[in-house]
Amino acid sequence: xxxxxxxxxxxxxxxxxxxxxxxxxxxxxxxxxxxxxxxxxxxxxxxxxxxxxxxxxxxxxxxxxxxxxxxxxxxxxxxxxxxxxxxxxxxxxxxxxxxxxxxxxxxxxxxxxxxxxxxxxxxxxxxxxxxxxxxxxxxxxxxxxxxxxxxxxxxxxxxxxxxxxxxxxxxxxxxxxxxxxxxxxxxxxxxxxxxxxxxxxxxxxxxxxxxxxxxxxxxxxxxxxxxxxxxxxxxxxxxxxxxxxxxxxxxxxxxxxxxxxxxxxxxxxxxxxxxxxxxxxxxxxxxxxxxxxxxxxxxxxxxxxxxxxxxxxxxxxxxx
Numbered sequence: 001x002x003x004x005x006x007x008x009x010x011x012x013x014x015x016x017x018x019x020x021x022x023x024x025x026x027x028x029x030x031x032x033x034x035x036x037x038x039x040x041x042x043x044x045x046x047x048x049x050x051x052x053x054x055x056x057x058x059x060x061x062x063x064x065x066x067x068x069x070x071x072x073x074x075x076x077x078x079x080x081x082x083x084x085x086x087x088x089x090x091x092x093x094x095x096x097x098x099x100x101x102x103x104x105x106x107x108x109x110x111x112x113x114x115x116x117x118x119x120x121x122x123x124x125x126x127x128x129x130x131x132x133x134x135x136x137x138x139x140x141x142x143x144x145x146x147x148x149x150x151x152x153x154x155x156x157x158x159x160x161x162x163x164x165x166x167x168x169x170x171x172x173x174x175x176x177x178x179x180x181x182x183x184x185x186x187x188x189x190x191x192x193x194x195x196x197x198x199x200x201x202x203x204x205x206x207x208x209x210x211x212x213x214x215x216x217x218x219x220x221x222x223x224x225x226x227x228x229x230x231x232x233x234x235x236x237x238x239x240x241x242x243x244x245x246x247x248x249x250x251x252x253x254x255x256x257x258x259x260x261x262x263x264x265x266x267x268x269x270x271x272x273x274x275x276x277x278x279x280x281x282x283x284x285x286x287x288x289x290x291x292x293x294x295x296x297x298x299x300x301x302x303x304x305x306x307x308x309x310x311x312x313x314x315x316x317x318x319x320x
Contacts, residue, residue, distance in 0.1 A: 002042075002128060003093065004067040009059035010100075011037045042066070044098040046128060047108070047121030055102045062100045068127040069093055076169060083123055086113050096124055229295060236291040239284055250288060253281035 005018040013034055029035055041064040044050060055062045070092055074080065087094060097109035098120065108115045110123065138144045150161055221228065240248045260274035 001069045002066055003069060004065075005038070005041065006063070006065040007037070007041050008063040009056040010041055010062040010064060011054060011056060013037050014056060042128060044100070044106075045096045045120060046124035047117040047119070049117075050098075050100045050104065050106050052104065054100055060102050063097070064100075065095060065097045066128075067093060067095050070127075074126060077126075077165070079122060080126075081172070083110060083115075083119060087111055094123070094127075096120055096127075232291050232294050236288055236295070239288040239291070250281060250284050253277055253284060257281055 002020055004020070007013050007016045007018075009015075011034075016034075018038070027035060027038060040048075040051065040054070044064045045066045070087075076084075091111075094111055095109075097112075099107040099109070106117065108117050108120050110119055139148075150157055238248055240250050257274055257277045260270060260277065264271055264274060
């Protein structure tokens with residue numbers, strides 16, 4: 001049953017609100033008073049096509065809203081299952097709405113949510129019976145013919161039809177449940193296939209804890225490569241220096257060794273110190289060479305850090 005009808009900017013009506021009471025409601029008026037506009041607003045709520053230039057001149061859009069009582073058991077029909085999901089449980093009324101833009105584009109709403117004109121036709125056709133002067137044309141529609149035939153068959157046939165509809169709804173529910181179970185099973189199989197593939201990849205690599213520790217250490221080193229590079233380069237420069245500053249610490253040790261070797265053989269104690277300085281110079285030279293190799297290793301493979309991030313956690317327990 002239609003409880004309320006609200007209209008804005010529809011043809012001649014700027015704004016109107018109609019509240020209907022129980023029983024018969026009659027709307028009368030002279031020709032041109034707007035009775036046809038009310039009829040057209042109801043047609044819009046039933047998913048009908050909007051006429052050209054239906055929006056009131058000067059307005060950007062027209063609105064029609066209707067508040068309907070929901071008959072008990074209506075939303076249990078299979079065709080209304082999707083619409084029923086949009087309504088709260090135990091709802092006893094629903095609001096249908098239609099918006100028509102000045103350009104002719106329309107929007108439909110069911111319970112405040114976007115819908116389609118076919119949704120309004122599906123639900124509105126069950127909430128509102130609309131009869132016009134061309135009502136006889138409905139006799140060409142197969143669904144209308146079936147309703148007439150079912151009504152002629154009597155109450156027993158109607159009960160049988162309702163029993164069939166209940167069985168049909170149960171079949172649809174079970175079919176939907178079966179489809180959901182199949183989808184879950186398919187999703188499970190896809191997950192298992194992915195896990196099998198990943199497991200085979202790990203087994204092919206055959207990682208071990210020692211290798212994982214080495215890779216973790218390398219990743220840590222490469223993540224701090226910039227700081228390590230600066231420290232190693234600074235230490236190397238301090239050790240060997242540049243040609244113009246005399247060779248850094250290595251050069252200073254070589255100079256000290258040369259001075260002591262100039263008086264070699266005179267004092268055994270000083271000779272021992274000279275030997276130690278010579279050994280330090282050799283050791284420092286080796287360290288400087290290793291620093292050079294360390295710096296070259298940091299720049300050997302620019303893509304190595306990216307690869308290490310890729311394998312992180314696949315077969316190895318890297319620390320975060």
